[in-house]
Amino acid sequence: MPGSRPVLDVRDVTKVYGEGDTLVRALDGVTLRVDRADYVAIMGSSGSGKSTLMNILGCLDVPSTGAYLIDGVDVGSLSDSQLALVRNRLIGFVFQAFNLIPRTSAVANVELPLAYSGIRSAERRRRAMFALDLVGLADRAGHQPNQLSGGQQQRVAVARALVTEPALLLADEPTGNLDSHATEEVLAVFEDLNAAGRTIVLITHEDEVGARADRLITLFDGRIVS
Amino acid sequence: MSPWEILRFALRGIGANKLRSSLTMLGILIGVAAVILLVAVGNGSAKAISDRIEALGTNTLTVMSTSRGSGGLTMAVAGALDDPVLAPDVASVSPVVSTSATLTYDGSDHEVSAFVGTTPDWFTASNFGVGSGSAFTADDEAQARRVTVIGQTVAEELFPGIDPVGVQVTIGGALFTVVGVLEEKSSSGFQDANDTAVAPISAVRQVIAGYGALSSILVEARGSGMVDTAQSEITTILDRKLPAGSSGTAAYRIQNASQLLETQTETADTFTTLLGAVAAISLLVGGIGITNIMLVTVTERTREIGIRKALGAPRRVILTQFLIEATLLSVIGGGLGVAAAVLGSRFEIVGVRPVIVPSSVVLALGVSILIGLFFGGLPAARAARLRPIDALRYE
Numbered sequence: 236m237p238g239s240r241p242v243l244d245v246r247d248v249t250k251v252y253g254e255g256d257t258l259v260r261a262l263d264g265v266t267l268r269v270d271r272a273d274y275v276a277i278m279g280s281s282g283s284g285k286s287t288l289m290n291i292l293g294c295l296d297v298p299s300t301g302a303y304l305i306d307g308v309d310v311g312s313l314s315d316s317q318l319a320l321v322r323n324r325l326i327g328f329v330f331q332a333f334n335l336i337p338r339t340s341a342v343a344n345v346e347l348p349l350a351y352s353g354i355r356s357a358e359r360r361r362r363a364m365f366a367l368d369l370v371g372l373a374d375r376a377g378h379q380p381n382q383l384s385g386g387q388q389q390r391v392a393v394a395r396a397l398v399t400e401p402a403l404l405l406a407d408e409p410t411g412n413l414d415s416h417a418t419e420e421v422l423a424v425f426e427d428l429n430a431a432g433r434t435i436v437l438i439t440h441e442d443e444v445g446a447r448a449d450r451l452i453t454l455f456d457g458r459i460v461s
Numbered sequence: 462m463s464p465w466e467i468l469r470f471a472l473r474g475i476g477a478n479k480l481r482s483s484l485t486m487l488g489i490l491i492g493v494a495a496v497i498l499l500v501a502v503g504n505g506s507a508k509a510i511s512d513r514i515e516a517l518g519t520n521t522l523t524v525m526s527t528s529r530g531s532g533g534l535t536m537a538v539a540g541a542l543d544d545p546v547l548a549p550d551v552a553s554v555s556p557v558v559s560t561s562a563t564l565t566y567d568g569s570d571h572e573v574s575a576f577v578g579t580t581p582d583w584f585t586a587s588n589f590g591v592g593s594g595s596a597f598t599a600d601d602e603a604q605a606r607r608v609t610v611i612g613q614t615v616a617e618e619l620f621p622g623i624d625p626v627g628v629q630v631t632i633g634g635a636l637f638t639v640v641g642v643l644e645e646k647s648s649s650g651f652q653d654a655n656d657t658a659v660a661p662i663s664a665v666r667q668v669i670a671g672y673g674a675l676s677s678i679l680v681e682a683r684g685s686g687m688v689d690t691a692q693s694e695i696t697t698i699l700d701r702k703l704p705a706g707s708s709g710t711a712a713y714r715i716q717n718a719s720q721l722l723e724t725q726t727e728t729a730d731t732f733t734t735l736l737g738a739v740a741a742i743s744l745l746v747g748g749i750g751i752t753n754i755m756l757v758t759v760t761e762r763t764r765e766i767g768i769r770k771a772l773g774a775p776r777r778v779i780l781t782q783f784l785i786e787a788t789l790l791s792v793i794g795g796g797l798g799v800a801a802a803v804l805g806s807r808f809e810i811v812g813v814r815p816v817i818v819p820s821s822v823v824l825a826l827g828v829s830i831l832i833g834l835f836f837g838g839l840p841a842a843r844a845a846r847l848r849p850i851d852a853l854r855y856e
């Protein structure tokens with residue numbers, strides 16, 4: 236939709252960790268616009284600031300300087316409860332480290348975002364099972380995270396991000412632990428969502444994965460180089 | 462999210478960490494049970510002391526001479542106290558001589574610590590009922606008949622399996638006929654109140670004690686409200702009969718059973734307070750244990766809160782869930798602690814029957830719930846305020 240305002244609008248954002256000798260500029264003046272229904276891949280060497288940028292995009296962290304707008308709304312001006320609403324209704328986030336809740340079954344993990352949006356438990360269970368089925372894990376629904384392989388945990392994390400059918404899907408290396416077959420399945424799901432008009436931003440190290448996106452962004456030392 | 466849903470989340474949280482949950486509850490359980498039981502033991506022993514003193518009779522005054530062997534209390538003094546005009550609130554006066562003596566029956570000996578010579582009024586005044594047989598009479602006293610009423614301990618020691626009434630025993634070389642056995646009485650202090658024998662004072666003086674001073678005079682007031690007036694009445698009489706010595710020291714002193722009860726109760730109260738302090742410390746230690754468990758899990762729980770926030774949980778929902786978890790744990794732990802204490806108070810502990818003080822239950826429960834809420838809720842409240850990414854990175 237040309238001419239409409241961007242879904243993600245990052246304006247000259249920096250993120251600085253630590254101080255003095257240990258000061259790290261994880262992001263150093265990043266400006267980025269992502270339009271509705273875009274499919275963007277972010278690449279870059281390890282430590283280039285990809286996850287840092289993603290956490291800011293997901294409203295999990297705040298920039299040190301600069302502004303970040305979602306749908307034209309400055310995230311810095313939102314209250315705690317408004318942020319909770321944005322994270323729950325608008326964004327689906329896949330963590331690089333999965334971040335599943337321990338000692339809690341896969342299906343209960345996937346249900347969690349639905350519970351916080353007030354969906355009744357029967358409907359929740361149905362949609363969670365559907366999302367698990369989508370990533371090929373319907374038969375592992377009752378397993379707890381420590382009973383799942385790394386790739387399976389990653390797919391549960393993907394299912395949890397998909398389950399609310401968010402307008403914006405942010406995935407930090409969603410295929411990092413997957414073989415080519417599982418990678419293909421997850422990417423197919425992403426492409427279906429993209430075709431349905433959802434915006435997707437993903438981080439990857441794999442060129443084949445990056446090549447599937449409409450747009451490729453490369454980070455180097457906290458700066459966008461292409 | 463409905464409150465019902467949040468409650469279900471809290472229950473799932475408790476169930477997901479069974480070891481931590483049960484350790485937390487155990488800590489609270491022990492703290493609460495210890496406080497309630499220790500206070501109950503203190504209270505029980507206080508009650509036991511006052512029961513014993515009440516058994517002695519709280520209507521009585523005991524007159525004792527301060528200067529041993531020097532004239533002091535005589536039968537004449539005792540007679541003077543029994544004066545309806547000068548001492549209208551005195552119900553009865555019993556002169557008492559008391560010595561130790563050996564009772565011999567059928568070749569076996571038993572030494573009583575108190576062989577008491579007195580008048581028949583003594584039995585009611587000192588609250589000693591006669592179980593089998595009967596007390597001696599005023600006539601026995603007037604005739605100095607050698608009859609005696611023995612205590613339970615003596616009956617058991619000297620006449621195992623025999624009815625002692627009617628039997629003759631040798632006391633201090635003279636034959637006495639047992640006419641009755643005293644009812645069992647709870648003992649005050651270190652002496653066994655049941656290890657005694659009572660006989661007419663005339664007979665005891667004739668046989669063993671001689672005609673010296675009396676050991677004491679037991680004065681019974683007309684009612685528990687008249688003990689103090691009776692005391693001042695007999696003081697007036699005694700001051701006339703037994704003037705203070707040249708050095709100004711009184712020749713006698715009066716022991717007041719209700720005063721004794723008061724001081725003893727005070728002592729017992731101090732004891733209870735002391736036990737209460739010990740109990741409070743154990744509650745504190747239990748609280749530190751809970752804190753420890755909670756702190757150990759703060760990292761894990763903080764990460765969990767970070768995940769929940771990242772998925773869009775509002776702070777209010779997170780706080781409510783964690784507060785419900787903490788409350789449930791401390792309420793269940795506290796409830797079990799009360800149950801354990803109630804169960805434990807059915808048994809004797811160090812010879813004392815515990816009597817539960819309701820306020821200690823309220824206090825122990827209140828404190829444990831506060832500790833649980835505070836140490837369960839505080840880290841959660843702090844974590845819920847963090848940005849999701851900071852909560853996720855917490856170590």
Ligand SMILES: Nc1ncnc2c1ncn2[C@@H]1O[C@H](COP(=O)(O)OP(=O)(O)OP(=O)(O)O)[C@@H](O)[C@H]1O
Nearest residue numbers: 252253259261280281282283284285286287288854
């Ligand atoms: N909490 C933090 N405190 C201090 N420095 C940090 C923190 N988080 C990240 N950094 C630093 O910021 C830089 C960027 O980190 P980031 O996690 O964004 O890298 P990345 O591009 O995601 O790398 P990878 O591909 O290995 O995941 C790194 O140099 C890292 O050391």
Ligand SMILES: [Mg+2]
Nearest residue numbers: 285286287331
């Ligand atoms: Mg990363």
